[in-house]
Amino acid sequence: MDNTVGKPLDRVDGRLKVTGAAKYSAEYPLEGLVHAVIITSTIAHGSVTRVDTQEARKAPGVLAILTPDHPPKLARDPSKKQKPQDRFVHVMQTRKVDYQRQPVALVIADTLERATHAAALVKIQYRESKAKVNLLAERSRAYTPKPEAMNGRQADLVQGKAPTVKAAAQVDTTYTTPYEHHNPMEPHATTAVWDGEKLTVYDATQGVFNVRERLAALFGLPPENVRVITKFIGGGFGCKGSTWAHTVLAAIAARTVSRPVKLVLRREQMFGPVGFRPETHQRVRLQAQKDGKLLDVRHEVLTATSTFDEFIEPCAAVTRILYASEQISTSHRAVRLNLGTPTFMRAPGEASGSHALECAMDELAYTLGMDPLALRLRNHADLDPETGKPWSSKSLKECYRVAAEKFGWARRDPVPRSMKDGRALIGWGMATATYPVHRSKAGARASLLPDGRVRVVSGSQDLGTGSYTVFTQVAADALGLPPSQVSFDLGDTQMPQTPVSGGSQTAASTGSAVKLAALALRDKAIALAVADTASPLVGLKAEDVRVDNGQLVSGGKKDSYAALMKRQKLDSLDAEADAGPGKEKERYAMHSFGAQFAEVRVDPDLGEVRVSRWVAAFGAGNILNSKTARSQMYGGIVMGIGMALMEHSVVDPRSGRFITQDLADYHVPVNPDVPDIDITFVPENDPHVNPIGVKGIGEIGITGVSAAIANAVFHATGRRVRELPLTLDKILEEV
Known part of the structure; x- marks a missing residue:
């Protein structure tokens, strides 16, 4: 049987999507489901002085209104990070306003229309302070970011030695990239439901395990009490790589009203509390000999971040590796502005940085x-x-x-x-x-079923890029099966753990685990067969047996997966494997x-x-x-x-x-x-x-x-x- 890896296999989840059977995070019809609507700030800097909910509470269908007057109780300060990639989430713990469209109140009602109507009736008064929002005007306050804000990279780096040869040509100029916002077809959406002290969240996220850890910490729960499910994502591009305020607020709302709560951001709220690509000003100086040989490369980056959190666009990272030069000097400086926190956006740093270079x-x-x-x-x-x-x-x-x-x-x-x-x-x-x-550590589990089919699971995410399909192909080839005999499932924290689907690492990380799990299952099946007195392969060396089209094969002898399972009277044969980076880097x-x-x-x-x-x-x-x-x-x-x-x-x-x-x-x-x-x-x-x-x-x-x-x-x-x-x-x- 020919390998399927590399072939243009049609998407195995394609029919589900085109028929509408694929369920996204806002599409789970839970019994008793109600709706939440976020109210966001209309100022960029200051504080909430008064929230008038009197009229809104009288509106039909309203179940609860959450405001800073009575901060929702959490087990952990949401401004404290567990991991560098975590975000400070504004969930009405204080009256402080740090940016426009910051969540400042939440309305919960029995229908979306009623929640939206009641939210419009809430009156909020502010004490406004002057906001700093112009990057160049505030550049005198620029600072040098720490490595943890730059995915472990140093802000400044000098490589090589100063050239001794005089340059024949020089370019010294500045390139500007603007703020850009992710606009996936599916906006951010969360459906949360509590069962006692157990929380289940259907979340449009690129990292189900990150969401689980963040929610478990904020609500003081053991991680196994939090289940996050993400079967389909309508695009992410980085904005769904972090746990944002709306996910936490959906869980708070569900706990408040003791009913499942759905919270979906409106399109304009996608330009608020869920990140963006920051503005950059990049000065690049190139010096070269007459034949074009680079002598000196300098790349200085000025970018924006928020006043309350930190994300840095590492634009000069690409300059450190792309061309040979006698000397390469790169630096990053950031300015804190009264804007939301920037975040990962497709090729963060490399997209903006490669433009300038x-x-x-x-x-x-x-x-x-x-x-x-x-x-x-x-x-x-x-x-x-x-x-x-x-x-x-x-x-x-x-x-x-x-x-x-x-x-x-x-x-x-x-x-x-x-x-x-x-x-x-x-x-x-x-x-x-x-x-x-x-590449990060990832796990997968493969199960051989009585009919000879195989089910593979891994708690990864499919942003719409084809993870369901390519992991089916990887497993099928490792097990010697046609793809039609393999089912692959993902997007659930009850499955083996995997990293966030970001940094172009999903195929390398999860795919490696899928292959190792499938190979481990294949080896288990072969071991059973060569030890089975009823198998045509009994007594053979395991290394002399290969797999092909659902058969264990050695020379002219064959034994099918299905026949083996029938003789062994097994409901399933399972194998699990982890794959992680070694010392290759x-x-x-x-x-x-x-x-x-x-x-x-x-x-x-x-x-x-x-x-x-x-x-x-x-x-x-x-x-x-x-x-x-x-x-x-x-x-x-x-x-x-x-x-x-x-x-x-x-x-x-x-x-x-x-x-x-x-x-x-x-x-x-x-x-x-x-x-x-x-x-x-x-x-x-x-x-x-x-x-x-x-x-x-x-x-x-x-x-x-x-x-x-x-x-x-x-x-x-x-x-x-x-x-x-x-x-x-x-x-x-x-x-």
Whole structure:
């Protein structure tokens, strides 16, 4: 039987989704279910002085209203973190207001409509203080963040030694990226129900075990008394990677009224208490010899975080590893503002950081009169510049070659405004893509059933990326079964523990555990067969038996899983395994790499930019499913197009409010904005990263995209716009 890993298997959960049978966190029809609506603050800094609930409490169907007047009782201060990635959650423990749209009250009623109506009747008065919301205006208060705020990275790092050779060319400029908000189709949603001292939560989360630990600590419960279930997620992109206030409030509400409570954020509340990508100002200075060899690279990052918590966008991390240079100096500084806490957003740090670095490399290429691709090849890092370690695998040069050839890069006229189609200005740009390999400890359990089918479970999450499907394939191959004979389930803290689905680590972490559990089950079945006097395989050595199409096979002898189970009279045969990182990262640097090539068409009269063609190639280790993998790259590139041309959240400097609050104001790409996208996966065997050889592909697709577009716009127009997004008003200034 041929292996299924790598094949474009259709999604095993596809039918459930298209028929509406897939249950999301707000879709569980629990008996006695009631609804909660959050009321958020209308000021950015100050305190609540009075909450008038008199009229609201008289409204039909109202069961309870929670306010700071009577703070909900918790066993632990929610401002205290258990882990660095935990968030300070505002659940009305004090009257202090730290940002606009902070939760300040909660209404619970028997229907959503009645809860919404009653919430509108609650009157809140504030004592307002002047809010600090402008990053540049407050930069004098910038500070150096600690490593725990940067996923363990040092804020500042100097690599190599100062060059002794004089530079022939220099670029020294600043690039700006705006606030961006996640807008998954499914908003944040939680359904909570108590049974005595046991809590069950259906939560739209990227990390069921993180939610369990956070809720257990806040309510003073043993972790086994908290069950978190997440079977389907309608997109996450990082915003569902932390436990936010609404999840805690849903559990508080359910305990208050002794009934199951559903709490779903409205679209405008997605621009409030659930994070965003922070604004950044990035100064990049590149110095090079005449032949393009980099002598000195400096990348200084200024970014925003909240006054009460801390999240830092580690933009310069990509500069530490991408190109070889005599010296590389990087730094991060942060300013505390009266805004909510930023959070992970697809390729946090790498997306914003690669934009600045890759635009600067393009500027340097023009300064030197050098082809941008040739400049990158000249400075290809054969070893990791940050650590000096060899790469576990690196196919970047092949990615450049394949993508450039498909795109036709050799036909590019390098002179800006030289390529036209009628009146349209045509621009070609390129950039490098990269993302680190992450992996955490994960577990899985595999069970052989009496009919020869196998059930595999692991408490992971499927953000819509295809986890159900690829883990089915991994298990099927390990057990010698067709995928139709394997069922895979996830999203429940009663299953073996796994990490958060973030950092592109789910396939590497959970997939490795699934493979090891399946192999352990296979070995158990073989051991039973060779010891079974009724088996055709009795007395054989276990290592001489293989599995194929549901059969245990050795030479011409066969014994099926189903026959073995029948003879053994077993209800199930089980095996469980954990997989975790070893010492491989002590020996190797591990990254995925890729090349992004963009063509744009610019209207010289309107300044409108259209991406008209895209070619990309990636080296990302073993590809588990060519169809779902390609979809991930499509999604990353489309999101990068949004980052380049549309997405930005606007803060009112007077009130500190994000005035961008829905998809009418916050623009994301739609079908007419997206060209045909040509994706190639360069074959890459990496025996060092993990047992299944995968590197993770959820985030690399967005890296380099905005830079490739900005570079193409410069080539088309001669206008270097260094502030994202590249809206037509900026293009028109000098076109």
